[in-house]
Amino acid sequence: MKKESKAQSFLFYEKHLFFFYMKKNILSVKFIVCSILVFISIFQLFNDYEYRIINSQRELDLSIFWQGFIKPSHIFLILFSAIIAADIVSGEFSNKSAMIIYATESRYKILYIKALSLIITISILALFYFSAFLILFFIKTNLLISIHFYLMGFLIILIELIIYSSLTFAISALTRSITLSFIFPVFYILIDPLLEGFELGLLSINSYTLRVIDFFEFLLFYETIDLNAITIFCMIVFFGVSLLIIPLTSYIFNQQDIRID
Amino acid sequence: MLAPKKPIIKIQGLSKEYYTKIVVDNINLEISDSCFAFLGPNGAGKTTIMLMLLGLVKPSNGTPSIFGTNILNSSSKIKRKIGYLPENVGFYPKLTGRKFLKLIISLRNNKLNNNNQIESYLEWSGLEKNYWDKPIKSYSKGMRQRLGMAQAFAGDPKIVFLDEPLSNIDPLGREEFIQKIRKKREEGITIIISSHIILEIEQIADYVAFIDKGKIRASDKISNLAQIHGFNEYEITRINQNNNVTIKDFFEFLSTEKELFSDSPKLLSDKIIFSTNNPEKIFDIISDYPDFNFIPISGTLNKIYKKIIRGELFEKGK
Numbered sequence: 001m002k003k004e005s006k007a008q009s010f011l012f013y014e015k016h017l018f019f020f021y022m023k024k025n026i027l028s029v030k031f032i033v034c035s036i037l038v039f040i041s042i043f044q045l046f047n048d049y050e051y052r053i054i055n056s057q058r059e060l061d062l063s064i065f066w067q068g069f070i071k072p073s074h075i076f077l078i079l080f081s082a083i084i085a086a087d088i089v090s091g092e093f094s095n096k097s098a099m100i101i102y103a104t105e106s107r108y109k110i111l112y113i114k115a116l117s118l119i120i121t122i123s124i125l126a127l128f129y130f131s132a133f134l135i136l137f138f139i140k141t142n143l144l145i146s147i148h149f150y151l152m153g154f155l156i157i158l159i160e161l162i163i164y165s166s167l168t169f170a171i172s173a174l175t176r177s178i179t180l181s182f183i184f185p186v187f188y189i190l191i192d193p194l195l196e197g198f199e200l201g202l203l204s205i206n207s208y209t210l211r212v213i214d215f216f217e218f219l220l221f222y223e224t225i226d227l228n229a230i231t232i233f234c235m236i237v238f239f240g241v242s243l244l245i246i247p248l249t250s251y252i253f254n255q256q257d258i259r260i261d
Numbered sequence: 262m263l264a265p266k267k268p269i270i271k272i273q274g275l276s277k278e279y280y281t282k283i284v285v286d287n288i289n290l291e292i293s294d295s296c297f298a299f300l301g302p303n304g305a306g307k308t309t310i311m312l313m314l315l316g317l318v319k320p321s322n323g324t325p326s327i328f329g330t331n332i333l334n335s336s337s338k339i340k341r342k343i344g345y346l347p348e349n350v351g352f353y354p355k356l357t358g359r360k361f362l363k364l365i366i367s368l369r370n371n372k373l374n375n376n377n378q379i380e381s382y383l384e385w386s387g388l389e390k391n392y393w394d395k396p397i398k399s400y401s402k403g404m405r406q407r408l409g410m411a412q413a414f415a416g417d418p419k420i421v422f423l424d425e426p427l428s429n430i431d432p433l434g435r436e437e438f439i440q441k442i443r444k445k446r447e448e449g450i451t452i453i454i455s456s457h458i459i460l461e462i463e464q465i466a467d468y469v470a471f472i473d474k475g476k477i478r479a480s481d482k483i484s485n486l487a488q489i490h491g492f493n494e495y496e497i498t499r500i501n502q503n504n505n506v507t508i509k510d511f512f513e514f515l516s517t518e519k520e521l522f523s524d525s526p527k528l529l530s531d532k533i534i535f536s537t538n539n540p541e542k543i544f545d546i547i548s549d550y551p552d553f554n555f556i557p558i559s560g561t562l563n564k565i566y567k568k569i570i571r572g573e574l575f576e577k578g579k
Contacts (some may be wrong), residue, residue: 099317100345100412104340104365105340105368106340256319
């Protein structure tokens with residue numbers, strides 16, 4: 001009886017595959033190393049933190065928001081999210097397990113499950129970063145950031161990380177090469193801040209992120225809505241690009257041959 | 262076309278081109294519940310046909326369908342009925358053999374995923390017990406091939422595709438696997454093999470398709486091909502010891518049917534050898550004796566291969 005209900009359980013195969021990939025991500029050496037490096041980066045952050053007299057909660061929120069959440073995350077978290085995503089598809093082509101796995105299950109299903117497990121893994125890393133920062137900050141100063149600023153910081157950074165990791169995911173799936181999946185995103189992360197200087201802001205994720213941050217900063221800190229066409233476009237790109245990258249990658253991947261000689 | 266049974270696999274006008282090179286050229290084939298082998302030289306297109314049947318390679322033209330469904334549009338439900346051993350088998354290196362099988366079984370059959378089932382497949386593969394819980398990266402090539410065989414048959418698939426299944430396995434292991442594959446076939450699994458080692462195929466397959474330069478040169482039951490190409494020497498061996506009829510008893514029984522044979526059958530220690538121009542009649546007789554196997558004499562397939570692929574000429578019957 002028990003066996004029968006197990007056999008009919010909803011999304012049995014998908015759940016099994018999802019937990020397999022989750023476990024593979026979380027227990028991987030690179031995830032553990034990235035988590036340790038995130039923790040070290042927080043200590044480094046406290047050393048660089050500019051302490052000054054804070055008169056109000058708003059001042060504190062602004063200070064933590066810019067010095068704790070936004071600035072340093074651009075360096076470490078983005079790089080780590082790209083590292084975690086780099087071999088998520090190409091790894092199976094490198095060890096040749098792809099032939100067996102893709103012969104057994106639909107490619108779309110596998111790719112969506114991988115993308116979901118990647119997003120959750122990145123979320124765990126970001127949550128770890130934000131929580132560890134807050135706890136250490138509280139231990140050191142006895143001060144706490146307001147919950148809505150905390151959530152906003154977390155949301156923006158998480159979406160930015162998802163954009164970078166989904167781009168890496170796309171490169172990983174379409175090139176099927178671990179080396180290229182590492183090199184391209186790292187190269188992009190390095191040149192991204194320079195793109196605007198060369199009037200290539202449209203290609204810079206960083207410029208979209210800063211627009212979105214500006215919008216929310218005005219909304220939450222100064223309670224003003226600065227909504228113009230450029231901001232709307234940036235918001236659409238920022239929140240929608242990952243939603244576009246993952247299905248597009250899955251579609252192109254589904255059209256390609258899977259053959260490892 | 263090949264067998265009276267309803268085809269499980271149907272290939273219509275299947276072609277594959279890589280840039281301007283035609284790798285598979287307009288293939289039409291029906292495969293019923295049997296052990297079917299693709300034979301041909303390296304680069305003939307055997308693996309490509311297999312990969313198109315598995316939905317891993319997209320055909321340039323034509324449709325491969327399994328259980329009446331176009332594999333390109335098929336759901337996971339069809340894929341779960343298929344087992345596959347690739348030519349260059351690969352695994353997650355950090356996973357143990359047991360965990361890899363657990364993953365594969367869980368993707369194919371949610372009713373069978375328990376430890377006993379996993380162990381029965383590992384045992385079947387002949388993988389040493391002390392390696393079951395070791396990471397696959399510590400396995401030798403032969404061990405990986407054995408694990409590959411185990412995963413191909415794990416989870417109760419209805420069709421199993423084996424691409425060069427006996428490569429990397431030592432000679433004794435090959436004999437063992439030939440018996441194991443035959444046993445699986447007897448259990449009702451449709452087996453599709455691709456190989457260029459003809460002697461092994463001869464012992465496993467019922468039907469063959471000779472592929473050369475992307476085209477099917479000939480395709481039929483091995484005994485029919487032997488007859489068509491003038492090779493009329495056959496052998497009967499005892500494959501099971503389930504009943505009391507010995508090879509000697511069977512020889513005595515056959516000796517009474519003199520009109521079936523071109524010359525008198527000969528009894529060797531473990532088989533009966535004879536020439537016949539009427540293999541269908543002998544098939545009819547032997548179908549009542551499932552413990553006995555009736556096939557063209559060892560080496561016949563090799564001769565047919567040489568005749569079809571290389572155009573070599575043989576004196577009739579030799």
